[in-house]
Amino acid sequence: AQKITQTQxxxxxxxxxxxxxxxxxxxxxPSYGLFWYKQPSSGEMIFLIYQxxxxxQNATEGRYSLNFQKARKSANLVISASQLGDSAxxxxxxxxxxKAAGNKLxxxxxxxxxxxx
Amino acid sequence: xxxxxxxxxxxxxxxxTSVKIECRSLDFQATTMFWYxxxxxxxxxxxxxxxxxxxxxxxxxVEKDKFLINHASLTLSxxxxxxxxxxxxxxxxxxAVGPLAGEYNEQFFGPGTRLTVL
Numbered sequence: 001a002q003k004i005t006q007t008q009x010x011x012x013x014x015x016x017x018x019x020x021x022x023x024x025x026x027x028x029x030p031s032y033g034l035f036w037y038k039q040p041s042s043g044e045m046i047f048l049i050y051q052x053x054x055x056x057q058n059a060t061e062g063r064y065s066l067n068f069q070k071a072r073k074s075a076n077l078v079i080s081a082s083q084l085g086d087s088a089x090x091x092x093x094x095x096x097x098x099k100a101a102g103n104k105l106x107x108x109x110x111x112x113x114x115x116x117x
Numbered sequence: 118x119x120x121x122x123x124x125x126x127x128x129x130x131x132x133x134t135s136v137k138i139e140c141r142s143l144d145f146q147a148t149t150m151f152w153y154x155x156x157x158x159x160x161x162x163x164x165x166x167x168x169x170x171x172x173x174x175x176x177x178x179v180e181k182d183k184f185l186i187n188h189a190s191l192t193l194s195x196x197x198x199x200x201x202x203x204x205x206x207x208x209x210x211x212x213a214v215g216p217l218a219g220e221y222n223e224q225f226f227g228p229g230t231r232l233t234v235l
Binding site for chain 1: 151159160161163166208210212219220221222223224225226227228229231
């Protein structure tokens with residue numbers, strides 16, 4: 001079974017509008033972390049936002065927010081006020097276990113976002 | 118955030134030759150480094166995890182004799198693709214984590230190396 005599922009292979013969004021990228025995960029470990037990374041065409045992976053399994057509040061970081069629904073095992077990324085520079089590939093990833101150095105990340109298949117002017 | 122560099126950014130080589138890719142953490146000590154492979158329009162596939170001073174742990178299906186990983190210091194890991202063949206052509210990305218880098222112990226990624234084997 002897939003541990004991280006991103007069901008939207010690609011999306012268009014109008015500039016200045018918000019977009020939600022879906023991510024569902026599967027784990028039996030009570031302690032885990034969820035990450036979102038952005039990969040522009042240059043190839044570099046840019047860390048956007050993190051949500052820990054025990055965090056009580058949804059994570060926010062500037063225009064990025066995470067809609068964390070633990071019971072449904074979903075961690076959707078919301079990008080508000082989209083900008084042309086947001087056009088990129090977005091990956092959801094999970095780290096199982098505690099926040100200790102060395103834990104692996106499992107990545108979803110990614111969602112390509114194209115922001116239209 | 119913390120900075121990770123990779124060198125070279127791209128390389129073209131002939132079939133049968135070996136290629137070395139370097140991954141450096143520039144402003145933090147990386148206790149663990151990871152090597153990924155990414156095919157066009159696909160996700161990242163973890164190849165191996167390397168800890169400074171110890172042997173790398175390879176993922177299932179990754180040939181350790183073909184993809185040699187050395188993590189000689191807390192700031193440098195190298196991936197050597199030995200006897201490269203066209204099917205090894207891919208985008209290789211490294212990442213690093215360290216105890217003093219990143220609030221969430223997140224992995225910091227290098228810019229990647231595009232390998233083309235002719």
